[in-house]
Each structure stands twice: as structure tokens, then as C-alpha cells.
Amino acid sequence: MSSHADRDPLAEADHSSQYASASQWRHQESSSFHRHVIPRDAQLASADTQDLSSFLNKSRVEGDRPSTQGTGNFKPIVIGDTNGAGDGAVGTAAADDGKEVVCGSLINFRHMENGVWYGSALIVTQGGGKMQEFKPILNIGRVEAANSLQQGLTGEGVEANGADSALANDANGIRSDHGTDVAGNCLYSDPRNTFWQFPLTCDVHETETKWAYSIADVRYKSTTKPKVNYFFVPAASESMRIMFHSCNGFSVGTDEDAWSGAALWNDVQRRHAENPFHVMIGGGDQIYNDGIRVDGPLRAWTDIGNPKARRDYPFPESLRQACDDYYLNNYIRWYSTEPFATANGQIPALNIWDDHDIIDGFGSYVNEFMKCDVFRGIGGTAHKYYMLFQHHLAPPSSTYTTDAPQTMEAGDDVDHAQLKDTFVAKQTLDTEQGYIIGKQPGPYVAEHSMNMFARLGSRIAFVGVDARTERTRHQVNYPETYDMIFDRLREELTNAAHSGQGYKHLIVLLGIPIAYPRLTWLENIFSSPLIAPIKFLNRRFGFGGGVFNHFDGSVDLLDDLDDHYTARTHKKERNTFIERLQAVAAEHSVRVTILGGDVHLAALGRFYSNPKLHIPAEEDHRYIVNVVSSAIVNKPPPNAIANLLARRNKIHHLNHDTDETLMNLFNKDPGDTNKTASSNHVTMPSRNFAIITENSPNNRGAMTNGDVEAEAAAATGNEFEGKGGHDFLHKGERNAGTDHKASRLETHGKGNDGSLDCCIRVEIDQHNAEGLTQPYGLTIPALNYEAGKYASHKARSIRSHASKAGTARPGTQPSGSAAPSVRRASQ
Numbered sequence: 172m173s174s175h176a177d178r179d180p181l182a183e184a185d186h187s188s189q190y191a192s193a194s195q196w197r198h199q200e201s202s203s204f205h206r207h208v209i210p211r212d213a214q215l216a217s218a219d220t221q222d223l224s225s226f227l228n229k230s231r232v233e234g235d236r237p238s239t240q241g242t243g244n245f246k247p248i249v250i251g252d253t254n255g256a257g258d259g260a261v262g263t264a265a266a267d268d269g270k271e272v273v274c275g276s277l278i279n280f281r282h283m284e285n286g287v288w289y290g291s292a293l294i295v296t297q298g299g300g301k302m303q304e305f306k307p308i309l310n311i312g313r314v315e316a317a318n319s320l321q322q323g324l325t326g327e328g329v330e331a332n333g334a335d336s337a338l339a340n341d342a343n344g345i346r347s348d349h350g351t352d353v354a355g356n357c358l359y360s361d362p363r364n365t366f367w368q369f370p371l372t373c374d375v376h377e378t379e380t381k382w383a384y385s386i387a388d389v390r391y392k393s394t395t396k397p398k399v400n401y402f403f404v405p406a407a408s409e410s411m412r413i414m415f416h417s418c419n420g421f422s423v424g425t426d427e428d429a430w431s432g433a434a435l436w437n438d439v440q441r442r443h444a445e446n447p448f449h450v451m452i453g454g455g456d457q458i459y460n461d462g463i464r465v466d467g468p469l470r471a472w473t474d475i476g477n478p479k480a481r482r483d484y485p486f487p488e489s490l491r492q493a494c495d496d497y498y499l500n501n502y503i504r505w506y507s508t509e510p511f512a513t514a515n516g517q518i519p520a521l522n523i524w525d526d527h528d529i530i531d532g533f534g535s536y537v538n539e540f541m542k543c544d545v546f547r548g549i550g551g552t553a554h555k556y557y558m559l560f561q562h563h564l565a566p567p568s569s570t571y572t573t574d575a576p577q578t579m580e581a582g583d584d585v586d587h588a589q590l591k592d593t594f595v596a597k598q599t600l601d602t603e604q605g606y607i608i609g610k611q612p613g614p615y616v617a618e619h620s621m622n623m624f625a626r627l628g629s630r631i632a633f634v635g636v637d638a639r640t641e642r643t644r645h646q647v648n649y650p651e652t653y654d655m656i657f658d659r660l661r662e663e664l665t666n667a668a669h670s671g672q673g674y675k676h677l678i679v680l681l682g683i684p685i686a687y688p689r690l691t692w693l694e695n696i697f698s699s700p701l702i703a704p705i706k707f708l709n710r711r712f713g714f715g716g717g718v719f720n721h722f723d724g725s726v727d728l729l730d731d732l733d734d735h736y737t738a739r740t741h742k743k744e745r746n747t748f749i750e751r752l753q754a755v756a757a758e759h760s761v762r763v764t765i766l767g768g769d770v771h772l773a774a775l776g777r778f779y780s781n782p783k784l785h786i787p788a789e790e791d792h793r794y795i796v797n798v799v800s801s802a803i804v805n806k807p808p809p810n811a812i813a814n815l816l817a818r819r820n821k822i823h824h825l826n827h828d829t830d831e832t833l834m835n836l837f838n839k840d841p842g843d844t845n846k847t848a849s850s851n852h853v854t855m856p857s858r859n860f861a862i863i864t865e866n867s868p869n870n871r872g873a874m875t876n877g878d879v880e881a882e883a884a885a886a887t888g889n890e891f892e893g894k895g896g897h898d899f900l901h902k903g904e905r906n907a908g909t910d911h912k913a914s915r916l917e918t919h920g921k922g923n924d925g926s927l928d929c930c931i932r933v934e935i936d937q938h939n940a941e942g943l944t945q946p947y948g949l950t951i952p953a954l955n956y957e958a959g960k961y962a963s964h965k966a967r968s969i970r971s972h973a974s975k976a977g978t979a980r981p982g983t984q985p986s987g988s989a990a991p992s993v994r995r996a997s998q
Contacts, residue, residue: 686765
């Protein structure tokens with residue numbers, strides 16, 4: 172790839188004074204790294220602030236030592252330099268024939284409709300331009316295994332020539348027909364690379380099926396890359412087995428070798444081999460692009476000391492080209508890194524994005540700074556590659572630059588300078604059934620939000636909320652976007668019920684947790700006028716440099732705190748969203764479960780009816796579990812943070828009908844480690860991912876919701892009635908943790924009551940490159956809602972509440988509506 176640095180005025184700036192943002196809420200650096208990048212005088216000058224920030228805020232910059240991506244046991248695929256373009260650059264050799272694959276294949280799931288599974292595969296080839304002489308062909312076919320459905324998951328024992336148009340038979344009895352040839356669609360091509368997308372369709376059969384695909388007449392840079400990839404489609408009467416992850420990368424400055432690289436993807440592969448996943452849900456931060464401001468083209472801009480000068484800096488075409496190169500190369504590098512790369516070729520993905528897919532904190536800095544040209548420019552550039560790599564869709568024809576005013580707002584006008592020697596396919600978002608597209612572009616990314624709806628097999632619906640495109644410090648999404656999501660949701664649930672294929676579960680994907688401890692006291696401190704004198708000293712003399720970020724001069728933790736739904740600025744939006752979900756649950760008797768990441772901790776939050784209403788969880792439309800699984804790669808925060816959050820785990824009140832708190836899931840630390848305080852059973856500061864499987868009503872046997880052994884010994888009657896959030900609320904939560912049936916391979920998902928088994932797999936030892944994990948399980952019951960059944964209980968609760976408050980409650984609007992008239996207590 173040609174470097175654009177010679178045209179970038181920033182590239183000539185002095186880099187002797189390294190810069191890094193200081194936010195360490197989600198990560199922490201080694202002390203040796205800290206000493207390396209912070210001059211001794213600066214350390215002494217900030218000594219008085221280190222008690223507050225020592226484990227929260229340290230400088231984040233890349234060291235001089237080349238990254239190994241972590242382990243020493245495996246290395247990333249390095250994209251070669253064929254024309255001397257520089258380290259890691261993608262070459263543009265004139266004689267390139269367009270057949271060399273530099274990234275991929277990657278496979279996505281899109282939606283299911285009328286007995287057909289729809290997905291896509293993507294490869295990135297070297298070279299390209301307006302015309303492509305070579306057009307790759309993908310061959311896909313259903314595999315019938317003679318011995319085991321899982322045979323050949325990673326290509327062992329399968330001989331297939333990537334140059335053949337048909338899949339080969341192997342000596343172990345795995346057979347396939349000649350399959351179907353699928354021509355590649357060119358989504359985007361410039362002299363550096365070409366993106367080829369292959370639409371995939373698979374008939375859904377009465378039994379689970381295994382499919383194989385290969386791409387003809389291409390060469391792979393990696394000599395170990397499988398020529399044939401396999402994936403699985405559930406039976407027509409079954410729901411998908413789900414793997415969920417988030418925060419899939421390292422923050423700037425992290426000692427990756429100390430954390431064994433992307434080790435947990437080895438465990439993902441082991442679990443996939445045991446019982447294959449049908450879909451891999453990415454909750455945001457699938458890639459970390461923060462290095463763009465440290466060793467990338469934004470380094471010199473970041474080094475500008477004056478916030479106003481930084482805010483007013485333009486984003487010309489030369490800088491856009493340099494940033495475009497950075498995002499492209501970083502995506503190719505990371506999506507070619509094993510074992511993440513193999514998983515992407517074998518487990519169909521569904522992704523939303525979050526801040527690190529752009530840059531740390533994007534959307535949550537002050538409005539005046541977020542509107543600056545550089546932030547808007549990188550927002551558009553990051554969106555381009557998010558569309559290509561994570562959604563397999565054509566990007567906009569142009570992205571934001573200050574050289575072309577027509578690019579500054581969403582629209583059809585193009586910047587011809589960006590299209591030189593470049594082909595961009597026509598966008599097809601309006602025909603993509605799986606997307607709910609926002610009506611207006613985001614405030615800082617001049618693109619429309621991409622929310623998703625999909626059927627995950629027979630009885631699970633999925634909604635993915637794009638909580639980054641429209642985000643500001645004061646909103647997560649536009650009100651009209653929520654309206655569109657809920658309108659589509661009600662339509663899909665109603666149509667499914669009328670067709671006789673109704674849903675029993677709704678999975679809602681968010682980029683951030685929504686049932687999580689409050690940190691309002693920290694927000695109050697950091698936004699207090701008392702902090703102003705320290706800000707002044709920071710601007711003039713660098714005092715407290717570890718506390719303030721160099722983007723907008725605010726306290727560095729504020730962008731992390733403001734990112735959370737539980738931040739005070741998002742409180743009303745959050746509460747209304749949950750109440751609307753509760754209303755949908757009641758209307759359609761569908762159990763809502765929320766997936767969220769971002770915080771680099773494992774936890775299990777839940778909303779539930781006020782115990783005074785005496786509603787069993789199995790019949791409680793307000794019972795919503797928030798599975799918090801983060802991070803699968805990035806390092807967790809210090810143990811002190813996890814313990815602090817545990818101490819803040821109070822019972823909060825969404826309204827006078829709904830309570831919320833974290834659940835005691837972690838009965839022990841993983842393995843023989845001591846990661847948390849003895850009193851902390853609700854937050855786990857260790858890398859992790861989650862597995863969710865339906866206890867299908869088609870399963871044989873008599874296993875029931877919750878722990879089988881404890882169930883047999885349970886007393887008659889509802890032993891959970893009147894219990895609060897610090898107790899187990901139903902039989903599926905009893906013995907939650909390492910002894911629960913959902914944590915064991917032989918019993919996970921083997922019940923037949925329609926509930927969901929959830930297992931969070933937590934890393935035992937960060938130094939083990941195999942990524943061994945400890946499982947923690949619980950069961951989420953199906954919902955059997957009967958309107959009005961507990962109305963008398965609610966009426967008594969209302970009268971009791973009004974009596975204690977000394978006033979009558981105005982109205983009897985049911986909880987779960989969009990605007991309850993009274994709230995019981997402050998959050």
C-alpha cells in the first residue's frame with residue numbers, strides 16, 4: 172500500500188514527546204511501561220494525584236518493542252510489504268493478479284426466512300482498482316458426516332483443493348455433493364485491496380446440518396489457512412446455540428505478552444468442537460483502533476497542547492487517506508490473527524460496534540469537541556471499514572473531509588478525489604431485511620444507525636441496538652430510533668405468532684451494560700466546580716496529568732462513566748427503554764434477555780418485580796437478565812475496581828414495581844486463583860465469554876429448569892416468593908455458579924422446558940496461552956405471562972406505597988408502559 176504520509180503535514184511533526192490519553196477505567200498498564208513513557212519529572216509533578224488515579228489512570232502509548240500479539244506460542248499473520256511501503260503495509264505490486272487473499276474468509280449470519288438460512292462470506296484480496304480482471308467463485312455444499320457431525324471442524328482429515336470449483340471427498344467418509352457455485356460481488360476496490368462478498372443461502376432441514384465452503388483459484392498468504400471452512404445450521408425445530416463476546420482487542424499500552432494474546436479464542440474453538448455454535452454475537456469493540464492516535468496518523472494532532480487548536484484542526488484529504496490506510500491495515504492485521512481468524516471463518520457472526528471500533532470514548536466527549544473535523548473524519552473512515560469487515564456491505568462512496576464540503580453531511584454527493592482508481596458498489600441497505608436503519612444521520616458520524624433484527628432459529632428473536640452512531644454525552648439513541656425498533660419488534664413477534672412459529676425468547680444486544688452498579692458519586696466529584704482549579708493547574712503546568720484527558724481537558728474517567736446507561740445523563744432514557752421492553756414481554760409472553768459488554772468484567776444483572784407483588788419469576792414480565800460478558804481479549808481492571816463495584820451493588824428501584832441488582836453468580840474464583848474479595852460474588856475481573864443454549868422442548872428426558880439434584884430435594888410450594896435481589900429468585904438461579912447444570916457440558920442445554928441455559932466461561936490463568944476457563948452457569952426461565960393474574964397483588968402494593976408516602980398515587984398505569992407516572996426511589 173502506498174503511504175500517504177508524504178502528503179500529510181502531520182507526518183512531519185516531532186514525535187519525541189509521546190502522547191497518550193490517560194483513561195484507565197477499563198484497563199491498566201504495567202509499571203515498567205509507565206516508567207518508560209512518563210519522564211521522571213512528570214511523575215514527581217503528579218505525585219499528589221496518584222492516590223486517586225494510580226490504578227485508574229496511567230499513560231497509554233505503544234512501546235518501542237514490537238508487539239507479538241500476545242503469546243509467543245502463536246503469531247499473527249503479518250501482511251507483507253511487496254513494494255517497500257513500510258511495516259505492515261499492504262503492497263500494491265503492479266504485477267499482482269488479484270488472487271492473493273490477505274484476509275478472510277469471514278462468515279456472517281444475516282437472517283432466517285421461510286426455511287432458508289441467509290448469510291455471507293467475505294475475503295480481501297491484494298490489489299485492485301476500478302476494474303477487476305479476476306472474479307472469485309465460492310462453492311458451498313451440505314456435508315453428511317459418516318461418523319460425527321463435528322468431524323472436520325478445523326479441516327483435519329479433509330482434502331480439498333481451493334482451486335477446484337467443487338468440494339472434495341475425504342478418506343474418512345465425509346462426503347458432499349458438488350455444491351453450488353456463488354460468484355463474488357465486489358463491494359469495494361482500490362489499488363491496495365479488493366473486498367469480495369459472497370451471498371450464502373442454506374436450506375434448513377429437519378436435523379442440524381453441517382455446511383462446507385471453499386473459494387476457487389485463490390492463494391492465501393497464510394500457509395496454515397484452511398482451504399475449506401465449515402459452519403452449522405440448526406434444525407428447523409431448534410433454536411441457535413449462541414456464543415457472545417465483546418472487547419476483542421488490547422487497549423493501547425497493554426503488555427500483550429503478559430496476557431497471552433487472544434488466548435480465549437482457543438477455548439472458543441474447543442467449545443465449538445464439543446457442541447458447535449450456530450452464531451457468534453459481537454457486542455462491540457471487535458477491534459481496537461485506539462493506536463491511531465499513538466503510532467498512527469493522528470499522533471501529531473493529539474500532541475497539540477492547546478485544546479482549541481486541536482478542535483479547529485482540519486481533516487483534509489491527505490489526512491483522510493492516512494487514516495484510511497491505518498484502519499484498513501489494522502483490520503487486516505487483527506482479522507488475520509489466530510485463533511480469532513479461524514473462528515471468523517467457521518462461526519457466523521452478528522456484530523454491532525462501539526467506541527474502540529472507532530477510537531476510545533468516541534461520542535462521549537463534550538459536544539464542542541466531538542464536532543471537530545478530526546473526530547467527524549475518523550468516524551466516517553471507521554464506519555467505512557466497519558461496514559466492509561463486520562457487515563459485508565458496501566460502504567458510502569465518500570467519507571468526511573474538509574476539502575469536500577459535500578461529504579460533511581449524509582447524502583448522495585460524492586468526492587471524486589476519493590474515487591480515483593476506486594470502485595464502490597451501490598449500497599443495498601434498503602433491501603437488507605435484517606436491518607432497522609435510523610431516519611437521520613448521527614451527530615458525529617454522518618451515517619445512519621444500523622440496528623438489526625433476526626430470527627435465531629425456531630424460538631429466539633434477536634434485536635441489536637446500534638448504540639454508537641447516534642451517541643452523544645446526553646443520549647444513546649434518538650427517540651425515533653427506539654420507536655422504529657419497537658415497531659419492528661412488535662410486527663415481527665405478531666407475525667411469528669400468527670404463523671404458528673411464535674418466539675419464546677428475545678435477545679437484546681447492547682454495547683454497554685444496563686443493569687449495573689451506579690457510580691453517581693464519582694460523576695459528581697469529576698463534574699464538580701471544585702475540580703476547576705485542578706483543571707487550570709493541569710492546563711498551565713501539567714499538574715495531575717494522569718487524571719485529565721488531552722482531548723477536551725475533562726476528567727478522563729468521565730467519558731467512560733458517561734458511556735454507561737446507568738450514568739445520570741442517560742437515566743430517563745434507560746428507564747423508558749427497560750419499561751418498553753417489559754411492555755413487549757407482557758404483550759407477547761416473550762422472555763427478554765439483554766447482552767452487554769464494555770466494562771471488562773463478568774457479571775449478571777437482572778430486573779424483577781417488587782417482591783411485595785409476589786409474582787414468580789416464571790410469570791414475571793419484568794424479570795430481565797443482563798448478561799455482562801467482557802472482555803474476551805482486553806485485560807480486566809484491577810481487582811480493587813471489581814470489589815468497589817461489588818460494594819456498590821445495592822438494590823435499586825427502576826420504579827415502584829421494578830427492582831434491580833447484580834446476582835451472586837461467582838461462588839468461587841476461577842481455578843485456584845484469588846481474584847476478588849471473599850465478599851464479592853457479583854463481579855469477576857477476568858477475561859471471559861458467554862454461551863447461551865435453549866433447553867429445547869424437543870429434547871428427550873425429564874431435565875427441568877435449574878439444578879437437577881437440588882430440584883429433586885426442593886420443598887413443595889414456591890420457596891422464592893417474597894425474595895429480594897440479593898437472593899435467588901427462581902429455581903433456575905439456585906446453586907448458580909460452578910455447580911449449576913448450565914456450567915456442565917453433559918447437562919448444559921439438555922433440559923426441555925424452553926428455558927435458556929447461560930454459561931459465562933472465565934479465564935483461569937492469564938499466562939496460559941491455551942486460554943483455559945472456569946464455567947459459571949444459571950438458567951433463564953421461559954415466560955408464562957397471564958394478564959391481570961396478579962392485579963390484586965399490585966393494587967395492594969400501590970395502596971401500601973401510597974399510605975407510606977402519605978399521598979395517593981395518581982393513576983394506575985401498569986408498569987412496563989413507556990411513561991409510568993410515579994417512581995419509587997432515586998437511582
